[in-house]
Amino acid sequence: IEFSYLEFYGTENNHNLEKPYNIFFGLNIGEGQRQLITKQSIKKRKFIGNTTMDPELAFFMANLGKVDHTSLVLDPFVGTGSLLLAAAEFKGHVFGGDIDFLQLHARTRSSRAGEKKRKTDESMISNFEQYDLTSQYAKDQFYLPLGCFGL
Numbered sequence: 676i677e678f679s680y681l682e683f684y685g686t687e688n689n690h691n692l693e694k695p696y697n698i699f700f701g702l703n704i705g706e707g708q709r710q711l712i713t714k715q716s717i718k719k720r721k722f723i724g725n726t727t728m729d730p731e732l733a734f735f736m737a738n739l740g741k742v743d744h745t746s747l748v749l750d751p752f753v754g755t756g757s758l759l760l761a762a763a764e765f766k767g768h769v770f771g772g773d774i775d776f777l778q779l780h781a782r783t784r785s786s787r788a789g790e791k792k793r794k795t796d797e798s799m800i801s802n803f804e805q806y807d808l809t810s811q812y813a814k815d816q817f818y819l820p821l822g823c824f825g826l
Contacts, residue, residue, distance in 0.1 A: 676702065677702075677703040678700065678701065678702060678703060679699075679700070679701060679702075679703040680698070680699070680700050681698070681699040681700075682695035682697075682698055682699075683695055683696050683697040683698075683699065684696065708734070711730070711734055711761075711764055712730050712731050712734060714806070715730040715733075715734075715757075715760055715761070715764070715806060716730060717729065717730065720755075720802055720805070721794075721796065721797055721798075721801045721802055721805050722755055722756075722781060722793075722797045722798055722799055722801055722802050723755055723786050723787070724754055724755045724778055724783065724786050725786050726754055726755075727754065727755045727757055727786070728754070728757035728758060729757075730757065730760075730761065733757040733758045733760065733761035734761045734764070736758055736761065737758065737761040737762045737764070737765050737767070738765070740762070742761075742762045742765040742766075742767040743765060743766055743767065744766040744767070746762065746765075746766075746767035746768065747767070747768050747769075748762040748767045748768065748769045748770075749769075749770060749771060750769070750770075750771035750772075751771065751772055751773075752771075752773060752774075753771030753772060753773045753779065753799070754773060754775075754778060755778070755799060755802070756771065756799040756802055756803075758771075759771055759799075759812070760802055760803070760806060760808065762811075763803065763806075763808040763811035763812060764806070764808065766811065767811065768811055768813065769811055769812055769813065770812070770813035779799070780798070781793055781797050781798040781799065785797075800812065
């Protein structure tokens with residue numbers, strides 16, 4: 676059992692108070708994992724696209740889905756794999772598909788400023804390798820043509 680002690684000094688940063696407004700003492704029921712957002716920052720990621728999901732939102736979705744080692748996560752609109760990376764970080768087994776064949780196989784133009792071509796090692800699997808999550812990744816991605824959706 677672990678307890679926590681918190682002091683609340685208000686929301687005004689410009690006032691230095693000698694005493695807190697409130698003191699809270701209670702049972703610690705969890706720890707945050709904000710370091711994961713920094714770890715998977717888009718700025719550091721090998722493979723990104725124009726619509727790459729922000730890691731904070733991806734982790735929020737994976738957490739909301741209660742992804743753990745028993746989860747099988749399918750992302751039918753995988754894009755560059757942000758949601759799958761977050762789910763894999765929580766030990767879920769992940770795979771996905773996309774309607775955009777070129778994006779899925781990293782054959783689109785680079786989204787990084789000043790770069791016209793993608794690097795040879797730039798792909799969705801390179802993101803999983805970058806974060807040491809390849810054991811969570813089902814190697815076969817699939818292409819979803821419009822006909823799959825009755826369009």
